[in-house]
Amino acid sequence: MSGPVVVSGAGIAGSALALGLARAGIDVVVCEAHPDDGADAGAFLTLAANGVRALDALDAADAVAAVSDEMTDLRVFDATGAEVHRSPLGGGDETVRYRCLTRAVLARTLRDLAVARGVEVRHGARVAGATPGADGVTVHLDGADDLHGCLLVGADGLHSPVRTIIDPQAEPPRPIGQRVYYGSSHGAGTGRPGDFHVFRTGVQAFAAIPTPDGRTRWFARVDDPVPDDAVPDDPVPDDADPRAALLAVLGGGTAAEIVAAAEETFVTDVHDLPHVGPWSRDRMVVIGDAAHAASPATGQGATMALEDAVVLAKALRQDPAVDAALARHERLRRGRTQANVVASAAMSGHPAEGADPGETLPDEVLHTHLDRDRPLP
Ligand SMILES: Cc1cc2nc3c(=O)[nH]c(=O)nc-3n(C[C@H](O)[C@H](O)[C@H](O)COP(=O)(O)OP(=O)(O)OC[C@H]3O[C@@H](n4cnc5c(N)ncnc54)[C@H](O)[C@@H]3O)c2cc1C
Incomplete structure (x- = not known):
């Protein structure tokens, strides 16, 4: 690969991808627009079992467990305060517990871990544009020198600039x-x-x-x-x-x-983003909310971002041809993430009219994708 993978955004998807790439021995530079990590301190999220599995594949499960609370049961109460339902979260699988923590703490923990493992993270580095070339992509930063990389990954959230660079006709959220x-x-x-x-x-x-x-x-x-x-x-x-x-x-x-x-x-x-065009073009790709932001009803957005990071890092490790790796990543991730967008919209009571319904993935197939030692299909 000519030059590092340049990641736009040191949120959950970007920091997790940096961990996955570092583990795969692939050079990576992360550019984060915010000068520090103080934003968004109050927003909390829950990580379901698949998110914890993805963290495990990134060698980050213990670090996240240390800064999060374990979750146990789902309990439902009616309008009179009477309990009408109780069941263990995760179907009682004691080996993988749901976790609860703030979005900012999750992103910071992953980012700090990436830095500790040798990843360069630049704060106050806003990606403003990109020019693809024969041997990679030149990334333009606001007020700083250009960066050359073999690939630009837009992990830059709901309002992703990279999504619009890839597809200038992209619908707004x-x-x-x-x-x-x-x-x-x-x-x-x-x-x-x-x-x-x-x-x-x-x-x-x-x-x-x-x-x-x-x-x-x-x-x-x-x-x-x-x-x-x-x-x-x-x-x-x-x-x-x-x-x-x-x-x-x-x-x-x-x-x-x-x-x-x-x-x-x-x-x-x-x-949300019910109608997203191509995820990649000319050595540029989007992951996480930039590719498939869902309304929060299913509580799977961060978890999907973590899964993306594991699968894209594995694809790039497995396939030295970047274009082939991106195609494999999209083939494995598109249906599952789209199904989450559509299911979450329906659960919210605001269906995504006319959207591709996506495709659910059997657990055993997902576990293969997230297993660091098993090759991707
Ligand atoms: C109210 C609410 C509740 C939620 N609850 C849950 C939940 O319980 N469970 C769950 O799994 N998910 C939940 N989610 C979804 C989850 O928060 C998102 O899916 C997740 O944060 C997506 O991570 P990301 O890294 O893709 O994007 P983000 O977290 O948005 O990170 C994007 C990063 O890119 C940076 N950036 C943006 N533009 C640029 C640029 N031009 N250059 C460089 N950097 C840039 C941003 O500063 C940011 O750091 C919830 C969301 C909401 C709104």
Whole structure:
């Protein structure tokens, strides 16, 4: 390969890919637009069993376990507060536990691990353009010298500039007509730390996860029709008091008590990408949210990003011809990630009309893809 793999974005997908490439002995440079990693500190996510398997393939499962909380059971409560369902998360597989942590901590942990393993991560390095050539790609950075690499990977999120460089006709993200409120409360809500509590309330979904240090992390999905004058690229609505706005639609009950005790409340408009064109062109490719951002209902976005990183790193290790590796990666990943986008949109109550339905992957096939020692099909 002529030059390093240049990765745009040191979020979850980009940092995980850096780990996978470093493990495969492939030179990599990561460019992160933000000057530091302080953004997004409040947003938490859950990592399902497949995400933990992907972390294991990157030798990162222990590092993430050290900064996250283990999750145990799914418990559902009706409007009167009575428990109507309880089951172990992950179907009771004791070997792979779900984890809960903030998005920022996950990205930082993966990034720090990559740096410790010799990866160069440049902060404040915004990818602004790219010019493909015969032997690779020249990456243009805002206010800094160009970089030459054998491949540019856009791991640069929902509003990915690399997606638009690959496909100038790419559709902008779709605002689905729903908001997610999330936050952390102290001294409200009860239950065993690590249990995922779902409360049937007046909103689309409300869930809470008590943490071992006495806090409760929670989120609420609330339908909110998209106004005609919505700005497509503006993900954060300008709510003066998101907690009050949420309390107004929650009514009473345990969910409202938890939100009333919130130390911090965040809100974001939900977007997804139901119709994405080609993932790659001329030594450029997108992964993670840049390729297949889903609404959060299935809780699989970060996990899909981790899976992408494992599979792309394996494909590049296995196939020295970059174009062939990218084709293999897309063949193995496209159907599964598209199925998640479509399923999540449907679960949210905002189906992705006219979208390719994608394809579910049997567990044993996925496990082969994520097994670091078994070759990709
Ligand atoms: C409310 C909410 C709840 C969620 N809950 C879950 C959950 O429970 N479980 C789950 O698995 N997923 C969840 N997700 C989805 C998950 O957060 C995303 O799928 C995941 O963060 C995608 O990771 P990524 O690395 O692809 O993108 P991002 O995390 O967006 O990272 C992109 C990175 O690229 C950088 N960047 C952008 N432009 C440039 C540029 N031009 N040059 C250089 N760098 C650039 C950004 O600064 C950022 O660091 C949730 C999402 C939301 C909104």
